[in-house]
Amino acid sequence: MDDRRNENLTGQTMHGWMRDLFPVCRSLTGPGVRETLAYFARLLPDLKTHAVPSGTEVFDWTVPDEWTIRSAWIEHEDGTRVVDFADNNLHLVGYSHAFDETMPLDELQKHIHSLPAMPDAIPYVTSYYKRRWGFCISENARKKLKSGNYRVFIDADLKPGVMNYGELILPGASCEEILLSTYICHPSMANNELSGPVVAAALAQWLGALPARRYTYRIVFVPETIGAIAYLARNLDAMKTNTVAGFVLTCMGDERTYSFLASRLDNTLADRAARHTLRHIAPGYKEYSYLARGSDERQYCAPGVDLPVCSVMRSKYGEYPEYHTSLDNLELVTPNGLAGSLHAMQRCIETLEANHIYRVTVLSEPQLGKRGLYPDINKAGSYDDETRLLKDTLAYCDGKHDLIALGERIGQPAWEVARVCRTLEAAGLIRKV
């Protein structure tokens, strides 16, 4: 009951953060990113914000110019303002350059994006690496555009500046690291993307409050793709040396399903922990191979980088109808949806933290009865689930199975096995290898 109430509270808190951050116009660069990072820095005092100058070469890429958007609208010659960025920051194609011209409807149409199949939705469109301008409106709004001339006005800067990202290192007993990466470059959309950084922040608070951490946690808030690439370019050696598991946190807010996207190498420690967790807490979860990838695992798992990074999600990007539209909003994402994702990630991390290899200290079965761990009478029904769990755990504490393998072998959640292992270790019957 307490757990459930805590989860609800945390879900509400995360949803509150989302409501604060939803209106901010994030993009790869610019003030919206900085505002978002500043918000998280208030939640996570040790979060550091970094800046990479435009033009910096990072692997095969170049950090683009910084984009600042102040206002953008389209007005009909009759004075009606038919689109205004102030109403919804999806209305403007991301990275649109400054513009102020009047043109007939025919010409304007070439610069308008809408979704005929979803007539109420404003689509999300960007053009980071080719200079253009454009507006996104609903198909219904588009149909209402009257003939005549329109003034198109965009007050934006696109010029050398910086790309920002946030980084929080939570040291643990070991320099081995777990990577948590999320992205902060999408304007007002909820499941993809705000649910990711919000759950990342709650997870970071929870990790920060743990009495002890086995692993060091590297938690990064980056613009997707170019941000992850720049971050990798700056930190590749340390990350290749230290990372034992990693997760891209994205699409963590709706309640429809749980999803898993495997790493490129497919059976890393991260994949094993995530699959094991989902099998037990969400048995009907959807599994996607790396072929369905689409976020920053594309960078972390690339050949030569080869980090063990996968994703635990709710409805996966590209797989739900509201994806990349104005309908991916604060109703789609719920406190319960967020709390479920946080819980799943906590179970993953608990599993990793407890993922030791044990070996029994005695030959043949230990006499559990004399330690009060076994019924003192042998009759039908005297042998309960807990006894079974304890004996199965002992049977496979052979110095070869780690906790996850042990759980898989005996068909029990790793966190239950971990609990039993603590009992057995305290009784001197098993020892960490």
Next chain:
Amino acid sequence: MDDRRNENLTGQTMHGWMRDLFPVCRSLTGPGVRETLAYFARLLPDLKTHAVPSGTEVFDWTVPDEWTIRSAWIEHEDGTRVVDFADNNLHLVGYSHAFDETMPLDELQKHIHSLPAMPDAIPYVTSYYKRRWGFCISENARKKLKSGNYRVFIDADLKPGVMNYGELILPGASCEEILLSTYICHPSMANNELSGPVVAAALAQWLGALPARRYTYRIVFVPETIGAIAYLARNLDAMKTNTVAGFVLTCMGDERTYSFLASRLDNTLADRAARHTLRHIAPGYKEYSYLARGSDERQYCAPGVDLPVCSVMRSKYGEYPEYHTSLDNLELVTPNGLAGSLHAMQRCIETLEANHIYRVTVLSEPQLGKRGLYPDINKAGSYDDETRLLKDTLAYCDGKHDLIALGERIGQPAWEVARVCRTLEAAGLIRKV
């Protein structure tokens, strides 16, 4: 026909031994165990009986005191004897201490065990490591107990003595060993346990009469759990060095099904031989993983012991309704049921004895025709099953497949492949590696 008649005779013989031994009150220790071992020593003159003193430490355990039970009963104050150990030795909880007191029904009830769901059955209950007393009766009998006072009388000793076990070593050409282990600690029950030692004895007679043995056979009759642990403690080094395969012989007497319980390591030579045998002689057999274990494989397969030990059974302990009750009797176990288990074990052992790796002596296909092993005309139908078996065997005598792997590969029983291998070896076409 002869084989079948022999099997029937052997089945009848084994069932006869069971009838002799059924009334004996076996337990972990005491005169019932010695009487049972003495019976088997008459069948197997080389069987040696050993004794381990009470109090001996064996790995994590201590050999318990010896239990001698002379009589036990409960009488109502009206003089009616409502339960008497003399009627059925399941009536007394195993290892009950001496007792003589009168008490009201309410108090007595706390010491009575019955099975509401099986109202005719007397349950089997023991309390080896905690001193208590108790009686087991059918639910129907329990319901008939009148109010009033009862005298409870138990004439038993529970004091330092010995724990006995039997051991028979049949030497073979190699010091590599096959372990056959069965248990002799259950009072009057038939499938679990008398079928096990009885089939073990028949198997030992058959092995002893073989003209030659490739392997040495270590055949042990031990009290379950503590007996196997004590035996291991005394023989661990030799057993770890020499054992190539082992089988716990238990639950070998009914006719309902065949079962297989895998070793902990799951794919040892013993598992491979047993699975291969059962696939061919009992295709619908039930397979259980090591998680369903329950007998002395728990000791032999424990981490650090790691012997390759599995079980070929009929209805497995815990999986048939009569298990551990008075209904597990001489009607449940039949001559046919016993003969089938013996036959399965013989096939397993024949497979192990013949499990060589062969390599062909010629490059490309040998010309079988010139050796009379192939039809001398090539027409439809000239190519029969025996020719196919012979050519398939040759195709995989590549120095990599052992006999079992060969049989699995070509879909034929190892004993048929062994027959063909003898022909091919005699013709000089294959050689043992």
Next chain:
Amino acid sequence: MDDRRNENLTGQTMHGWMRDLFPVCRSLTGPGVRETLAYFARLLPDLKTHAVPSGTEVFDWTVPDEWTIRSAWIEHEDGTRVVDFADNNLHLVGYSHAFDETMPLDELQKHIHSLPAMPDAIPYVTSYYKRRWGFCISENARKKLKSGNYRVFIDADLKPGVMNYGELILPGASCEEILLSTYICHPSMANNELSGPVVAAALAQWLGALPARRYTYRIVFVPETIGAIAYLARNLDAMKTNTVAGFVLTCMGDERTYSFLASRLDNTLADRAARHTLRHIAPGYKEYSYLARGSDERQYCAPGVDLPVCSVMRSKYGEYPEYHTSLDNLELVTPNGLAGSLHAMQRCIETLEANHIYRVTVLSEPQLGKRGLYPDINKAGSYDDETRLLKDTLAYCDGKHDLIALGERIGQPAWEVARVCRTLEAAGLIRKV
């Protein structure tokens, strides 16, 4: 369209060759084999014909005497010629010795072969290694034989001579070889065997005309079994050293299905290329394990020889009703059937020729947009199948997947992946390992 038209033309051409060669009476040895080889030598000017003298020992076998058949018939005493080899060369049991005697019908019957279940078909029968004589007729014809005496006349030689085979080596950039083996010892039958050598010849012409070959091609036309054994005996070392993949070409002419017969080692490069090809061009193809073998893979894959040789077929020998009868004729085999087999083998070979291992040259994802390989706007639908193929290829160019593995991993035909790899290699984004 062009491809399809070319295939039809090639199919017609191959079928024309079959019509030319169908009437020739081939056997293990003799003029029919030489005539067949001479025909192929006109199509393939570099084809060399070799001769192995009768009596030569080749591994476990001895090359048999040469068989020359001039005429053979049976006449009833009333002057009716009831069977004549001149009508169909299947009428005579292969390798029948010379004979001229008159005998009653009863005696004659012992030497006559027919198929009661296929009353119109003349069966195909040989007796290479035991001297006998015999005739094959349809069951219907057999039923019409009248009582009385028959003169049996066979004008044949069976005496020391040679066994011939053909060999064509097409050198490539590497001395690593691909083996194509087909057989030329069957009289007038179409799917088994003429389709095999005819497709081999077309494939050889296509290979000879390629602007470049990575591999050397060893193409052999041998009498089945003894010819392959003799060829192996002469070339074993070179073949074991150089062969990376091989195919027995047989049963390539009907249109009913595609089939695959695995090599003995089952997952060699040849098997991988063949399975991959068939999965994409004939998804419903039938797969046979090596246990269903029946042609010269029996020699090439024998233990100790161990060449990676499998078969891509249409209806497999032994699996279609007309097999080894006079109904396996030029109607069963069609131009389309032959063209399909040729196409499948060409895809296999293209796959092998392109089967490199690649590695990306940059860390993290390359920026495809700046090379014109990626859409310059990010909106729904901008990401097409070609972009997906390109990115998936890059994701697995990790220095570990060869082309076939890459295709299997991403679910695309190797030849499509090869095309993309050429683009990526030209762009400097991947390099051969």
